Amino acid sequence: MHLSEKKAKTNKIIATLFTSVIGLAYFMIISGIDNLSDNIVYILYAGGLLVCYNTYGIFTKKFRERAILKAATFPEKWKKILEKYVQFYNALNEEEKRRFETEIQIFLHETRVTGIKTEVDDVTMVLAAASAEIPVFSFPEWEYDNLGEILIYPNAFTKDFRTEGEGRNVTGMVGTGVMQGVMILSKPALIGGFENSKDKKNVGIHEFVHLLDAADGKYDGIPELFMQNQYIAPWLEIMRKETERINKGQSKMNPYGATNAVEFFAVASEYFFEHPMALQKNNPELYDMLSLVFRQDTKSKFKTALKSAFNYTGIKIGRNSMCPCNSGKKYKKCCLKNARTY
Ligand SMILES: [Zn+2]
Numbered sequence: 438m439h440l441s442e443k444k445a446k447t448n449k450i451i452a453t454l455f456t457s458v459i460g461l462a463y464f465m466i467i468s469g470i471d472n473l474s475d476n477i478v479y480i481l482y483a484g485g486l487l488v489c490y491n492t493y494g495i496f497t498k499k500f501r502e503r504a505i506l507k508a509a510t511f512p513e514k515w516k517k518i519l520e521k522y523v524q525f526y527n528a529l530n531e532e533e534k535r536r537f538e539t540e541i542q543i544f545l546h547e548t549r550v551t552g553i554k555t556e557v558d559d560v561t562m563v564l565a566a567a568s569a570e571i572p573v574f575s576f577p578e579w580e581y582d583n584l585g586e587i588l589i590y591p592n593a594f595t596k597d598f599r600t601e602g603e604g605r606n607v608t609g610m611v612g613t614g615v616m617q618g619v620m621i622l623s624k625p626a627l628i629g630g631f632e633n634s635k636d637k638k639n640v641g642i643h644e645f646v647h648l649l650d651a652a653d654g655k656y657d658g659i660p661e662l663f664m665q666n667q668y669i670a671p672w673l674e675i676m677r678k679e680t681e682r683i684n685k686g687q688s689k690m691n692p693y694g695a696t697n698a699v700e701f702f703a704v705a706s707e708y709f710f711e712h713p714m715a716l717q718k719n720n721p722e723l724y725d726m727l728s729l730v731f732r733q734d735t736k737s738k739f740k741t742a743l744k745s746a747f748n749y750t751g752i753k754i755g756r757n758s759m760c761p762c763n764s765g766k767k768y769k770k771c772c773l774k775n776a777r778t779y
């Protein structure tokens with residue numbers, strides 16, 4: 438959810454056009470009515486201007502708010518959290534740090550972070566946003582169009598989101614079906630991923646990389662929006678070779694990466710962002726390829742989606758839907774009360 442000057446401009450142009458069309462139609466209708474007294478005409482004109490003003494305001498809301506956030510100071514306690522937990526942030530220069538901070542503010546303004554049977558504290562909120570920003574930091578035009586809400590679970594959960602009983606081995610996932618577009622993260626796993634920067638594991642980054650993978654329409658381990666066509670064949674070859682090494686026990690990568698291409702891309706990306714120096718040393722080919730994917734300026738590929746030019750801020754669970762905690766209550770009467778935005 439970056440602040441993009443280009444998109445803000447497009448938004449203004451479209452909003453102006455829309456407002457003009459509505460205003461023109463309104464004034465044509467008024468001038469078409471006969472026998473109106475002057476006073477009534479003035480009142481109708483004033484009303485018309487007000488309608489235009491409000492229309493413009495509604496259409497430009499998201500980008501006006503982004504501009505305000507850009508000017509706002511970053512909360513001091515959030516800065517301390519970034520400094521303590523996020524190595525990626527500490528490695529940035531001052532100017533990049535400011536941009537990272539603004540992007541976190543925008544992300545948390547537009548994305549709801551909701552605790553399911555757990556509290557969303559500042560550490561959780563800031564680290565969830567950092568996970569989102571790290572993989573796309575080189576792409577100022579990027580929007581997580583399909584994500585509007587992150588659910589925070591108190592611990593690992595089952596594939597069907599149960600937090601109790603057997604089979605709780607999932608620490609993060611991007612939902613499907615009724616949970617379409619909603620990300621679920623285990624709170625201790627999210628924080629643990631940043632606490633230990635040497636273990637090459639970071640569930641937050643892992644899940645956001647899955648969203649980048651899926652941005653071209655399919656989960657296949659080939660991030661086509663981020664990868665020029667001529668690199669796809671070499672990428673498949675790198676994946677094949679490293680998977681073979683994992684299976685033979687010769688790789689330093691998390692063996693979960695050998696599950697399939699989708700998991701390979703996410704696991705390799707965790708490694709790349711958590712411990713780039715080790716990856717460069719252990720598998721320079723894979724490192725170079727991921728540098729191309731994540732650092733290359735491919736912004737021309739990110740077309741301004743019409744919905745992101747307006748106030749759309751991603752899929753969120755409906756207020757009247759059943760609460761994901763299985764309480765049987767409506768979301769707004771249950772865990773939505775634990776939701777936070779900035
Ligand atoms: Zn995964």
Ligand SMILES: [Zn+2]
Pocket residue numbers: 760761762763764771772773
């Ligand atoms: Zn609930």
